[in-house]
Amino acid sequence: MNTPRPSPKITRSKPRRAYWNEPTLGWYEKAFIFEILRGLGITGRVFFSNMGKWLTGRKGALTAYYPEEIRADYSPNNRGRHVLTTRPNGEVQCVACNLCATVCPAYCIEIVAAPNRAEPAHPKGPVRFEIDYSRCIFCGYCVEACPEDAIRMAKEVPTLPGFDRDDMWGKVDMLKGWQPASDPKKPYPAADAAQAAGTP
Numbered sequence: 001m002n003t004p005r006p007s008p009k010i011t012r013s014k015p016r017r018a019y020w021n022e023p024t025l026g027w028y029e030k031a032f033i034f035e036i037l038r039g040l041g042i043t044g045r046v047f048f049s050n051m052g053k054w055l056t057g058r059k060g061a062l063t064a065y066y067p068e069e070i071r072a073d074y075s076p077n078n079r080g081r082h083v084l085t086t087r088p089n090g091e092v093q094c095v096a097c098n099l100c101a102t103v104c105p106a107y108c109i110e111i112v113a114a115p116n117r118a119e120p121a122h123p124k125g126p127v128r129f130e131i132d133y134s135r136c137i138f139c140g141y142c143v144e145a146c147p148e149d150a151i152r153m154a155k156e157v158p159t160l161p162g163f164d165r166d167d168m169w170g171k172v173d174m175l176k177g178w179q180p181a182s183d184p185k186k187p188y189p190a191a192d193a194a195q196a197a198g199t200p
């Protein structure tokens, strides 16, 4: 017959160290009802504050059902979709220097450069300029890095939803669809001069 072995006695010279936070709930927290009421008070305050803003037409309480609706209250400084600025002759200002693609932290700009014989002053240009909007974080570094003011960001957001991943690539024709001369904050001198002279 096996007799149970006595368990060894552990003697500690120091008390066991506590690796957790001891619960510190007092009677107030343990009652829960007061904290529930406090939470409801915060929720109610935010709700009525937003309702007040909505009733008075102020910013902060509007919900846009994207993509069917687009917010109308973007800040003028919002970094939205990219635009490639163009020269008066309609060609993009970009000289395919690749600085924007180099500085882009998301590696989402792809440029293929080619010689542009028709423009002696700008002998290189992009035959392919694409931005992968599925990776872009709208940081604006590309705009900062460009030495030619060839890329800007308009306040409107890109219309991205589609059924194909290819729809998330911003290509030259799409990125060209904004004339810098219409930007009152940062006019494009050459285009303005051409317009003033009456040339297209």
Ligand code: SF4
Pocket: 100, 103, 104, 105, 106, 107, 108, 109, 131, 135, 136, 137, 138, 139, 140, 141, 142, 143
């Ligand atoms: S906004 Fe930022 S992440 Fe987007 S393309 Fe420009 S540098 Fe890249």
Ligand code: SF4
Pocket: 093, 094, 095, 096, 097, 098, 099, 100, 101, 111, 145, 146, 147, 148, 149, 150, 151
């Ligand atoms: S957009 Fe500007 S920085 Fe980017 S390749 Fe063109 S000229 Fe260079």
